[in-house]
Amino acid sequence: MTEPILQLIDCTRVHGQGETAVRALDGVSVQVQPGELVAVMGPSGSGKSTLLNLAGALDLPTSGQVVISGQSTSQLRPDDLAALRRRKVGVVFQDLNLIPSLTAAENIGLPLELDGRRVSEARRAAVGALHELGLDDLADRYPDQMSGGQQQRVAIARALVGERRLVLADEPTGALDSVTGDGVLAVLRARCDAGAAGLLVTHEARHAGWADRVIYLRDGKVVDEAVGR
Amino acid sequence: MSVPLSLLALLSQGPAYGARIKADFEERTGRAFPLNVGQVYTTLARLERDGLVVADGGPDDEGRIPYRLTDAGRAEVGTWWERPVDRTEPARDELVMKLALAVATPDVDAHAVIQHQRTAAMAHLQRLTRAKLALSAPGSPPQTEPVPTPTSLSDEVVLEHRLYAVESELRWLDHVEGLLLHRRAPQSAPAPSVTLPSAASATAAPSAARPAPDPSTPISRPAAPDTRH
Incomplete structure (x- = not known):
């Protein structure tokens, strides 16, 4: 069986201590395989953001394990954790994804440059990533020269540049109109169909419809799961 | 769905015989509302009786009779486009009835x-x-x-x-x-x-992955006091 790109194994995250402790996530297990897009739904305060932070190695579980591409986040030193985030995990937020003073290609190549790759090499990888999405003509445009939908597609390209195979998307269609938003989700879907692993946090059932599986959280626990296909 | 008015709308584009009207109707409504050709000819006969369509000449070599709109038929189509569809009386919906009954029946677990x-x-x-x-x-x-x-x-x-x-x-x-x-x-x-x-x-x-729920499985609430008010 294929090794999952992301595994949360019986993860609990408690914020605070004693009487004021809040159990934001409570014994949650999630796996995302290559080629899979998993959506996470649930009301406010259900633990969606906590789950995303753990999956992106921005936070560590109080108990349980998060394993990204075979590495357990709890067992890494801070430097190694930062390298794991940089090399293995891409994140697409609702907005403010791109650095305004950099072109699309420079934005996409940035994680590689930060990782010590040469500028020319990062540029080559960025142009390749844009080409895969049919966005070649955006390479030298700045964010303010692109539509919102184009910016989000570039953000997805950046999330999966280099050796990154895990994309975490937090309401990635935010303020986009429904038709443009569908285009962005179609790109995310296509990248997962091509072998990436995706975790999509959304409160829109319509968006969760693009996923292979939908997990419902309530009060920090998985209370239901819907499997399509 | 109003099949007669839909047929009139198609005939407003020009005369056509029954099989052609059936094909056009299905193609232009996303193939979501299949018609049989007998239903089309029956409807055309009623529309002819009501003075909304008329035979446009005799049968062709294959015995097919084309129909065209009368002035009254054209006016009827025009009115249809202008008049909102009445949605104030929704169809009976089994799910609405079922859930409304579930929340009011003490031994049924409405959550489930x-x-x-x-x-x-x-x-x-x-x-x-x-x-x-x-x-x-x-x-x-x-x-x-x-x-x-x-x-x-x-x-x-x-x-x-x-x-x-x-x-x-x-x-x-x-x-x-x-x-x-x-x-x-x-x-x-x-x-x-x-x-x-x-x-x-x-x-x-x-x-x-949990299989789809078996609709034949009875859903009953655990023996707990009903605290609804």
Whole structure:
């Protein structure tokens, strides 16, 4: 069986201590395989953001394990954790994804440059990533020269540049109109169909419809799961 | 759905015989409302009786009689486009009846009814989204905004209606679940977490994917006092 790109194994995250402790996530297990897009739904305060932070190695579980591409986040030193985030995990937020003073290609190549790759090499990888999405003509445009939908597609390209195979998307269609938003989700879907692993946090059932599986959280626990296909 | 008015609308584009009208109708309504040709000819006969269409000459070599609109028929179509469809009397909906009864029947676990329905609806939404993806970009993700042909746009309109209907149903189910939690929770305490048979084993791994709920399985509430008021 294929090794999952992301595994949360019986993860609990408690914020605070004693009487004021809040159990934001409570014994949650999630796996995302290559080629899979998993959506996470649930009301406010259900633990969606906590789950995303753990999956992106921005936070560590109080108990349980998060394993990204075979590495357990709890067992890494801070430097190694930062390298794991940089090399293995891409994140697409609702907005403010791109650095305004950099072109699309420079934005996409940035994680590689930060990782010590040469500028020319990062540029080559960025142009390749844009080409895969049919966005070649955006390479030298700045964010303010692109539509919102184009910016989000570039953000997805950046999330999966280099050796990154895990994309975490937090309401990635935010303020986009429904038709443009569908285009962005179609790109995310296509990248997962091509072998990436995706975790999509959304409160829109319509968006969760693009996923292979939908997990419902309530009060920090998985209370239901819907499997399509 | 008004088949007679739809046929009049098609005939407003020019004379046509029954089989041609049937094919045009199905193509332009996303193939979602199949007609049999006998139904078309019966309808044409009624429309002719009512003075809205008339035979446009005699039968052709294959015995087919083309029909065209009369002035009265053209006026009828014009009125149809201008008049809003009456949606104030919704059709009887089994799910609405079932859930309304569930919340009012003490020995039925309405949460479980909601959960099972939501799982099924989400799986349906996922299938529809897949169908939409295949429709809008067969073989590859949409790279640029597609230019719709009249037929593909009609297909999309019908499919989108189904998607929005399922999305609406999911939102309604979430809302009803929220109402239930709110009604049952003491005012000073947080809402109780939902415990369902499926929740205990939900690890969200593909191998643990829960099968679709068996509609024949009776849903009964655990023996607990009913605290609704």
